[in-house]
Amino acid sequence: TWAAVVAGPPDPILGVSEAFKADKDPRKINLGVGAYRDGNGKPYVLPSVKKAEEIVDGSKPDKEYLPITGLAEFTKNAALLAYGSESEPLKQGAVSITQSISGTGALRIGAAFLARHYPHAKVVYLPVPTWGNHIPIFQDSGLEVRGYRYFKKETVGLDFEGLKADLQAAPEHAIVLLHACAHNPTGIDPTEAQWAEISDIVKEKKLFPFFDMAYQGFASGNTVKDAFAVRHFISQGHQIALSQSFAKNMGLYGERVGAFSLTAADPEEKARVDSQLKIIIRPMYSNPPLHGARIANTILSTPELYTQWESEVKGMADRIISMREKLYNSLQNDLKTPGEWGHIKSQIGMFSFTGLTAPQTKVLAEKAHIYMTSNGRISMAGLNASNIDYFAESVDAAVRG
Numbered sequence: 001t002w003a004a005v006v007a008g009p010p011d012p013i014l015g016v017s018e019a020f021k022a023d024k025d026p027r028k029i030n031l032g033v034g035a036y037r038d039g040n041g042k043p044y045v046l047p048s049v050k051k052a053e054e055i056v057d058g059s060k061p062d063k064e065y066l067p068i069t070g071l072a073e074f075t076k077n078a079a080l081l082a083y084g085s086e087s088e089p090l091k092q093g094a095v096s097i098t099q100s101i102s103g104t105g106a107l108r109i110g111a112a113f114l115a116r117h118y119p120h121a122k123v124v125y126l127p128v129p130t131w132g133n134h135i136p137i138f139q140d141s142g143l144e145v146r147g148y149r150y151f152k153k154e155t156v157g158l159d160f161e162g163l164k165a166d167l168q169a170a171p172e173h174a175i176v177l178l179h180a181c182a183h184n185p186t187g188i189d190p191t192e193a194q195w196a197e198i199s200d201i202v203k204e205k206k207l208f209p210f211f212d213m214a215y216q217g218f219a220s221g222n223t224v225k226d227a228f229a230v231r232h233f234i235s236q237g238h239q240i241a242l243s244q245s246f247a248k249n250m251g252l253y254g255e256r257v258g259a260f261s262l263t264a265a266d267p268e269e270k271a272r273v274d275s276q277l278k279i280i281i282r283p284m285y286s287n288p289p290l291h292g293a294r295i296a297n298t299i300l301s302t303p304e305l306y307t308q309w310e311s312e313v314k315g316m317a318d319r320i321i322s323m324r325e326k327l328y329n330s331l332q333n334d335l336k337t338p339g340e341w342g343h344i345k346s347q348i349g350m351f352s353f354t355g356l357t358a359p360q361t362k363v364l365a366e367k368a369h370i371y372m373t374s375n376g377r378i379s380m381a382g383l384n385a386s387n388i389d390y391f392a393e394s395v396d397a398a399v400r401g
């Protein structure tokens with residue numbers, strides 16, 4: 001029956017974890033998938049998450065089905081985290097929101113909703129480069145995927161002129177995917193002034209902004225600052241789509257906790273959108289999982305836990321920043337590795353887009369047992385005091401060839 005099925009390639013990101021697992025060398029390092037590791041290279045369960053879990057378990061909760069759109073308390077608090085309590089559409093009751101299977105699930109619900117209900121041409125513009133999974137998520141949902149310039153190789157920075165030109169040239173009403181903060185894979189975000197310009201172009205060209213906010217808190221260590229782009233667009237009167245993930249900022253990776261929201265014109269429109277979101281979700285997976293949403297909601301709704309969580313997010317962001325400093329110093333100053341490495345310090349969030357080439361990443365995997373995606377992205381969180389010197393020396397050797 002499956003004689004005609006051809007073997008597909010491994011996933012560009014999760015496939016790296018498989019290769020890492022198969023490697024038996026004790027020096028091996030996984031810098032592929034964006035999952036936080038502590039100073040000892042171990043997965044990190046946030047203390048606020050442990051406390052929230054105790055509170056949830058102590059309440060002896062049932063295991064009933066959640067409604068199709070998930071735990072209402074959780075989605076209410078997730079919306080507050082993203083939009084802020086001063087948000088006009090929230091105050092008016094015009095935000096339609098559903099729990100989702102983390103960020104990927106949120107994007108998929110959003111793409112499916114747009115494919116079915118967006119009244120204009122179903123074309124979506126993604127930054128080049130973008131998170132690898134964005135492309136198949138939108139394609140598999142039936143949208144036409146195009147790119148807008150984002151990364152400038154020469155400056156290892158934002159190609160702001162290219163970005164503006166491409167959005168100006170996009171057809172009216174095209175959908176544009178924007179990384180709200182901590183752009184994946186480049187670690188380069190627009191400044192607040194640049195976001196304001198992007199918002200103006202989006203308005204002038206009647207583009208539809210779809211924000212992916214997978215790293216709220218991870219860019220600056222501050223959840224409000226990281227929500228700037230989303231809140232600015234809302235303040236400018238845009239209607240937006242928003243995908244939220246709690247995988248990174250609460251370390252709830254495998255719990256799959258996220259949310260998808262759409263701002264509607266008014267509560268009546270919101271109610272109609274709500275009904276159609278349910279119709280999209282029900283045949284996909286019926287209703288979302290309970291446990292992670294209860295944990296996230298307990299953190300978001302308990303003031304002491306919320307404060308503790310915010311400081312833990314900052315702690316993760318700060319450890320990554322200290323690794324950036326150390327790696328930069330090793331490559332630029334100690335080893336004098338050919339090239340300019342300032343971008344390692346200036347990039348933000350979970351990743352550094354190192355500039356290493358695909359052949360160099362291959363050499364690093366084969367010779368040094370160091371794994372990263374072939375576009376040269378490294379998850380900074382995979383570095384720690386015990387492996388950073390070995391990593392820097394291996395990069396130095398790979399660059400010198």
Ligand code: LMR
Pocket residue numbers: 013014032033034035131133184
């Ligand atoms: C990543 O980019 O590494 C993360 O978002 C994890 C994933 O699912 O790809």
